[in-house]
Amino acid sequence: MIASMNPFRYSEPVPVEDLINRDDETQKLLRRADESNNSRIVAPRRFGKTSLLRRVMHETRNVGWATVYVDFFGVLTLADISQRIERAYAEQLEGRLASWFAGARRMLRPTLRAGGGPLPGSVEVTLEAQAESPLLDRLALPRRLHERHGTRTLVIFDEFQDVLAATDRADAVIRSEIQHHGDAASYIFAGSHVGMMRELFANPRRAFYGQAAPVELPPLTAEDVAVYIAARFQRTERDIGMALDPLLALAQGHPQRTMLLAHTVWELVPKGESATEETWRAAYERAIHQVSDELRTTWTALSTSNRRVLTAIAENTTALYAAGRRHGGSRGGAVNTAIHGLRDRGEISEDTSTRSGYRLTDPLLAAWIVDGRAGT
Ligand SMILES: Nc1ncnc2c1ncn2[C@@H]1O[C@H](COP(=O)(O)OP(=O)(O)O)[C@@H](O)[C@H]1O
Numbered sequence: 306m307i308a309s310m311n312p313f314r315y316s317e318p319v320p321v322e323d324l325i326n327r328d329d330e331t332q333k334l335l336r337r338a339d340e341s342n343n344s345r346i347v348a349p350r351r352f353g354k355t356s357l358l359r360r361v362m363h364e365t366r367n368v369g370w371a372t373v374y375v376d377f378f379g380v381l382t383l384a385d386i387s388q389r390i391e392r393a394y395a396e397q398l399e400g401r402l403a404s405w406f407a408g409a410r411r412m413l414r415p416t417l418r419a420g421g422g423p424l425p426g427s428v429e430v431t432l433e434a435q436a437e438s439p440l441l442d443r444l445a446l447p448r449r450l451h452e453r454h455g456t457r458t459l460v461i462f463d464e465f466q467d468v469l470a471a472t473d474r475a476d477a478v479i480r481s482e483i484q485h486h487g488d489a490a491s492y493i494f495a496g497s498h499v500g501m502m503r504e505l506f507a508n509p510r511r512a513f514y515g516q517a518a519p520v521e522l523p524p525l526t527a528e529d530v531a532v533y534i535a536a537r538f539q540r541t542e543r544d545i546g547m548a549l550d551p552l553l554a555l556a557q558g559h560p561q562r563t564m565l566l567a568h569t570v571w572e573l574v575p576k577g578e579s580a581t582e583e584t585w586r587a588a589y590e591r592a593i594h595q596v597s598d599e600l601r602t603t604w605t606a607l608s609t610s611n612r613r614v615l616t617a618i619a620e621n622t623t624a625l626y627a628a629g630r631r632h633g634g635s636r637g638g639a640v641n642t643a644i645h646g647l648r649d650r651g652e653i654s655e656d657t658s659t660r661s662g663y664r665l666t667d668p669l670l671a672a673w674i675v676d677g678r679a680g681t
């Protein structure tokens with residue numbers, strides 16, 4: 306490691322060798338895949354889903370599986386879904402599997418693209434039906450790969466809830482093919498939208514109901530984080546010193562926030578020196594300043610009742626329903642609605658140690674709210 310380079314990454318999924326722990330989750334996902342069972346990982350944005358999936362892919366490849374990672378973020382049509390899948394195979398298969406795909410690709414029915422923009426309802430319905438066959442062709446690829454080479458495939462569908470933007474029955478179309486994959490392929494579905502993922506996998510009326518067992522992704526433990534940060538400071542000839550305790554207390558194991566704060570403290574510690582309480586305060590100011598646009602955007606997108614509930618949870622001083630009344634909400638109904646909405650979008654998670662029973666997922670948003678939500 307180069308001593309002059311910041312060892313903390315906070316803006317992209319982390320490489321396998323930089324991952325903190327996640328051993329149990331990795332083993333669980335590998336075991337399920339090996340048994341030809343599917344899994345799902347549901348956790349708020351930036352909790353390390355994609356980073357964990359990279360490690361799982363790495364280990365699956367090492368035992369001879371093909372792995373295909375498809376990110377569905379932002380898809381709007383079935384043709385988008387088809388193209389994401391096709392591109393994943395084109396970019397990620399290697400060696401003889403890549404050669405196989407180059408040939409197989411020519412047999413796929415072309416994906417039809419409507420020229421963008423809204424279409425009359427009837428046209429849209431026809432196009433949608435026509436878009437199903439090309440999608441089914443691409444979904445069938447692991448089955449064909451298995452028939453041809455005996456290779457098993459781990460298929461990862463990340464930000465899976467976004468397929469519902471294409472059509473409400475996208476999950477049914479996908480399931481209709483992949484339910485026949487048996488030993489040919491195992492699937493991991495990941496998603497950041499807690500509410501939509503629950504709808505997809507826990508609603509008995511939906512195609513994937515009961516089809517993928519959940520794997521939890523808890524916050525990182527203070528022990529794991531402390532050891533990791535201290536070691537990286539040491540390797541780059543610095544000492545985390547007095548900044549470690551307040552960092553652990555603020556970040557609360559949120560993976561991306563932990564890395565962002567560690568990165569910021571590191572920037573302020575010259576080589577050969579140790580962080581002080583002063584360093585911590587400066588780093589905290591910098592980190593809040595750096596994310597302030599993002600926090601304001603999040604805040605602005607919330608309704609007033611959501612803001613009130615979020616603030617009551619962040620302040621953790623009064624019970625939630627009392628706070629709802631104090632802020633002019635008459636009954637518990639509005640508070641309940643706000644709680645459900647915030648939980649579905651991953652802004653809050655359950656936490657039995659607080660008065661409200663919840664905490665904000667993002668500790669920096671919580672700190673900013675408690676500090677008065679001023680511009681920085
Ligand atoms: N296990 C981990 N160890 C170290 N950093 C992590 C870990 N998981 C997540 N991170 C940090 O969080 C950031 C977001 O991770 P990512 O895997 O992209 O989350 P998600 O896919 O859930 O949005 C990464 O850039 C990294 O800084």
Ligand SMILES: [Mg+2]
Nearest residue numbers: 354355356463
């Ligand atoms: Mg991700």
